[in-house]
Amino acid sequence: MLEGQFLKLATLNNNLIKMLNNTLFNFIIMMAKQLSVVCFFILFFTIAASAQDLVKGKKIFETRCLVCHQADGGGVPNMNAPLDGSSNVVGNNIARLVKIIIGGYSEKVPLDGYYYNNVMTANPDLKDADIANVLSYIRTSWSNKATKITVAQVQAAKRKK
Numbered sequence: 001m002l003e004g005q006f007l008k009l010a011t012l013n014n015n016l017i018k019m020l021n022n023t024l025f026n027f028i029i030m031m032a033k034q035l036s037v038v039c040f041f042i043l044f045f046t047i048a049a050s051a052q053d054l055v056k057g058k059k060i061f062e063t064r065c066l067v068c069h070q071a072d073g074g075g076v077p078n079m080n081a082p083l084d085g086s087s088n089v090v091g092n093n094i095a096r097l098v099k100i101i102i103g104g105y106s107e108k109v110p111l112d113g114y115y116y117n118n119v120m121t122a123n124p125d126l127k128d129a130d131i132a133n134v135l136s137y138i139r140t141s142w143s144n145k146a147t148k149i150t151v152a153q154v155q156a157a158k159r160k161k
């Protein structure tokens, strides 16, 4: 009699554990599904936002830089330095690039071995985000394959000088 009751209790207990296990399993699956949806959206928006930066950078390039540096970034021999293939443009001296964009450039020093006699106009009105976007654009366009520039990098570069 007592044994029978004990067995019943044991089965009940077993079923309870199974049920709990099932609930836990379902809960984990549900969380994993939600997490993957969240990850997907984060990834999607990151990619979309980064494409946006380059679209904005291209716009700035077209309105402010293209006239001298040309659509293909090739510049004009002896006059305007090329941005495509420039070791400085894809290099690590971000502070120099930021300074050039803001203040213009007319140092008349050789750039990758060549001199350019035009005077680059200043862009003191560009916001930090604009500078980051246009630099990102010129560093990743044509044959250039350097890293993009963040607003934080522009601000750090400004603090340097």
Ligand code: HEC
Binding pocket: 060, 061, 064, 065, 066, 067, 068, 069, 079, 080, 081, 082, 083, 086, 087, 088, 089, 097, 100, 101, 105, 106, 107, 108, 109, 111, 112, 115, 116, 117, 118, 119, 120, 121, 123, 134, 135, 138
């Ligand atoms: C009026 C023509 C002109 C415009 C507009 C212009 N640039 Fe320039 N840029 C030059 C010239 C000329 C040089 C080289 C000057 C020198 O060597 O003294 C130069 C140099 C540079 C350099 C340095 C290249 C190197 O190899 O070190 C960068 C970077 C640059 N320009 C980016 C830009 C960007 C970005 C814009 C638009 C926001 C822009 N320039 C607008 C004429 C121009």
